[in-house]
Amino acid sequence: MTLPVPTRVRAMAQRRQAAITLSVSAAAVVVVGLAGLFGGYRINLTPSEPLGVWRIVPLNRSPGVGDLVFICPPDTAATRVARARGYLRAGLCPGHFAPLIKSVVAVAGQRVEIAAEVTVDRRLVRASAVAEKDGEGRPLTRFTGGVVPRGEVFLHSSFAGSFDSRYFGPVPALGILGLARQVLTYAP
Incomplete structure (x- = not known):
């Protein structure tokens, strides 16, 4: 028809x-x-920080404790396993990782200890409980602790399921893209 x-x-x-x-x-x-x-705008789709639009602001100094930063994770065995497990997303950083938004909680020369929670120079890091297993029951390998080497930073997110330096250790500060600033975000 x-x-x-x-x-x-x-x-x-x-x-x-x-x-x-x-x-x-x-x-x-x-x-x-x-x-x-x-x-310099990015969309955050992970619960480690509020969801939405963020901006990378240049960091014209050495990173310091308390800085919330965008950082490219290093291409290591731990980060490749993390991407395979879905903890890290694919992106434009070396190793094809997406940048992370994390807080710097320790810089070079500071001592990090990992037990049930994280301490830096014997001070407890808030909301830093260390998980033994991920959400699917797979074992997590934790960083053993020690002094943060020169040129590196120790990263943290207060989100309980965050994949951060508790598990992969300090990372090169050269991977920092800049400070992370919220533009239009939503925290559930």
Whole structure:
């Protein structure tokens, strides 16, 4: 059965309008994505920090305790296992990791001890309980502790399920992309 001419014309016009709308939407997503990438904006989709739009602000000094930073995790055996398990996302950092948003809780020369919780220079780090297993029951290997080496930082997130330096140890400060600043976020 063939459609009457006015119905066919209307259907063709609707398909054309849908194609135009889809094309314009796709172009807008690409433009916004590129503007965000080159403007230092990132979207956080992990619960370690509030969900939403963040901005990378240049860090024109050495990182310090309390800094909330965007950092590229190093390409190590531990981070490759973490990505395979789904703890880390794929992205544009070396090793094809996405940047992390974490707080610096220790810098070079500070002593980190890992037990049931984390202490830095004998001071307890808030919300730093160390898990034995992940959410799927797989064992987690924890960092053994020690003095943070020169040029490295120890990272933490107060989110209980965060994959941070409690498990992979200190990381090179050269991986810091900048300070993390909330732009438009939502904390559930």
